[in-house]
Amino acid sequence: xxxxxxxxxxxxxxxxxxxxxxxxxxxxxxxxxxxxxxxxxxxxxxxxxxxxxxxxxxxxxxxxxxxxxxxxxxxxxxxxxxxxxxxxxxxx
Numbered sequence: 001x002x003x004x005x006x007x008x009x010x011x012x013x014x015x016x017x018x019x020x021x022x023x024x025x026x027x028x029x030x031x032x033x034x035x036x037x038x039x040x041x042x043x044x045x046x047x048x049x050x051x052x053x054x055x056x057x058x059x060x061x062x063x064x065x066x067x068x069x070x071x072x073x074x075x076x077x078x079x080x081x082x083x084x085x086x087x088x089x090x091x092x
Contacts, residue, residue, distance in 0.1 A: 003042055003043060004035045004043045004044065005030040005031075005043070005044045005045075006021055006027050006029055006044070006045055006046070007046055007047065007048075008020075008046070008047055008080070010045075010047050010061075012076075014079065017063070017081060017082040017083075017086070018066070018081055019045065019061075019080050019082065020068065020076040020078075021037070021045070021065070021076070021078050021079055022037055022076065022077060022078040023075060024077065025037055025038075030046070037065050039064075039065060041064065041065040042063070042064055042065075043062065043063065043065060043080060044060070044061075045060065045061045045062065045080060046058065046059065047059040056092045057090075057091055058089070058090045058091075058092075059088070059089050060088045060090070061080075061082045061083075061087045061088065062082070062083055062085065063083045064080065064081050065079075065080055066078070066079050066080065066081050067079075
């Protein structure tokens with residue numbers, strides 16, 4: 001299986017390179033597969049936004065799953081540490 005692609009909200013970042021990804025131990029990827037989350041799992045992240053003016057925004061990142069032990073946000077169990085490629089934006 002290819003690396004999982006998980007939809008996220010990049011506005012839910014706790015740090016510039018740390019985004020919340022799940023409240024539970026499982027997420028559904030972009031193809032409908034159930035992904036079991038564990039520390040160190042490599043994942044691709046994406047977000048899609050369509051604006052009133054018709055512009056579409058695609059955001060992409062990749063990184064490794066981490067247990068959310070920051071206590072800054074107790075409602076999410078898992079987060080993803082985005083690698084040094086950062087968040088890439090494409091507009092159409």
